[in-house]
Amino acid sequence: MGKIALLVPREEMVYQAHNILQEKSYREKHYEISIMKVVRTRNIVTEARQAIAGGASIIIARGLQASIIKQYTDIPVIEIVITAQEMALLIVKARQILKKTNPVIAVVGFRNMFCDMSYFDSIYDIELRTFYAPNNEQLRDYALRAVEEKVDLVIGGEVAVETAAEHNVPSLFLSNTEDSLRNAFSMAESVSYAMDVEKKNAAQMETLLDYSFGGVVNVDGKGRITAVNPLMEDLLGQPRGELTGKTLTEIFPDLDRKQVEKTLTGEGEGCSAFLQLKSGSVFAILAPVLIEGRADGAILTCHKMMRKLPAEPRAGERRRTGSVIALRRFSDILQESQAMEACVHKARLYALSDLPVLIEGEAGTEGRLLAQSIHNESARYRNGFAHVSCGGLGEEEQYALLFDEDGAAARADGGTVFIEDADWLTPANQFRLLTLLRYKLRPGKTVSKDRHGDVRVMVMVQEPGQLERMAREGSFRKDLYYLLQGLSLAVPPLRDRPEDLKKKIETSIRDSCERFQRHHQLEREAMEFLLACPWPGNLYQVENYCERLILTASRRVIGRAAAERLMEELYPAESLSGKAESRENFMQQAQEGAAGGMTESRKKTQLLKALKENDGNRAQTAEALGVSKATLWRWMKKYGILEGEDSRNLKE
The missing domain is CATH 3.40.50.300 (P-loop containing nucleotide triphosphate hydrolases)
Incomplete structure (x- = not known):
């Protein structure tokens, strides 16, 4: 059990603690309270730090002193909380002092100093008012507020009692019996036990890490590195201080990010990969840390691989080099x-x-x-x-x-x-x-x-x-x-990977524009057309097509018609399928119109779209729709496309 320090504002609390520790049940538990001391509030931080330096792992304190210790140190603080029985004794004593029916009694302090007093008014025939200060600086202000409300008596700690005395208001110091100290000791025992278990687990983990045959990295739920063992430091060629706090994928960029995310969220069972580190090749396994079925961080283990060395040349043989270096990853x-x-x-x-x-x-x-x-x-x-x-x-x-x-x-x-x-x-x-x-x-x-x-x-x-x-x-x-x-x-193939195909087209267009100092972009309809093409040549075909498209583009915004013309010029067999599809769609819509399923407005819109895709060229539009120029002319006349702005830019 860790060492415990008891720092209290009153001498009688130290006596109470001595009496409790003399009881047989506490002697058998081997309580080690290294310090029991009466401390003034202005010295509490210094005394707490001295106790920590002396080996204390837990401090028991009360009220303002406990709050200050929490604010200025990182040590666990067990607060002495007034029990309901102790509070009842104070209320009875206050009634005896006041000798008044239904007196107004104020309780001043921090909320965590007091037990639940919700029914004290009806139980003790009093009007109980609580003044809980949010922090130490405002404690005196809350005591003054209680005095200003003309309460009959103030119950509180040092600050509250001093403030009440300054204004001639009766007060009672928030004194403890042994009950609240017993509760505090019990809480300290539980915290100390939990800390001992944590220390034991940490020591076991540290030993496991230090003497593991592989490199080990521990990460939290956000993928940040919290611990590494010495072997992993050697594998990475970096000290622990440079690794802690960084993300796992930052140190191991070859790990699949999506697999790492799934492991950390518990969606995946883990992943493995072959990684190249500064010290050589390792086989890495990432496994989630599961607590009651929920992922809480992960552990990455790396095992160094034995590199397969080429056999020594036989007598009379001469080793030859000159093979190509593989650059891609x-x-x-x-x-x-x-x-x-x-x-x-x-x-x-x-x-x-x-x-x-x-x-x-x-x-x-x-x-x-x-x-x-x-x-x-x-x-x-x-x-x-x-x-x-x-x-x-x-x-x-x-x-x-x-x-x-x-x-x-x-x-x-x-x-x-x-x-x-x-x-x-x-x-x-x-x-x-x-x-x-x-x-x-x-x-x-x-x-x-x-x-x-x-x-x-x-x-x-x-x-x-x-x-x-x-x-x-x-x-x-x-x-x-x-x-x-x-x-x-x-x-x-690319045609079965629309996300990759779109990304490749965008990248190729951008690269070609940068290479030739051009500024072009594809219309949405042009991109839709390109995504619908089969691209049997895959990456090579996309790269070459996009470069040619940029080199020969006459407009900043490249439309579908220009994209189709180039596709037909370069790959006639492939472009025919696109035309057939366009013709089939339009004829199907025309049939729907004849059956009453397509409005005149929609027919006109579809015809205008076909003309736009062919830059207003009637011959190309008629060919794309699979009709004669006379039929196209009749449709255009029927829908009034030759009138007004609709007839602009139309070509033979």
């Missing part, structure tokens, strides 16, 4: 959509493994970025990343690129080989790749020329399920297919 990948977020999350998990990865994604998707990111978050990140494409190559060319003395497997020794268009691999090179993956041998053209080859392999094809179909048809080795299929990753 997961944070570089556009992932506003849930589909891409899930894809990246799976890729992060694959970075923890050393097995081969099969990436399936259309031309222009983030397959290459994902391969580089997986490599950079794997245990092989310090070694090379070699990227080759087998598309359109014959057997000898593929062999030279992949397995020759200067091939990708040799250049990326200890690192990663990324093979695009893996469906083009010839049967012989499929077998060589199987040998490299399964037996860590870089096959030569003869068995005697086989060399040790320690690389991780990632392959990419453009069609989902392509290797499965080829394996079923017999054009791709089944054993190699099953070896690659274990860690497969499907990259969703």
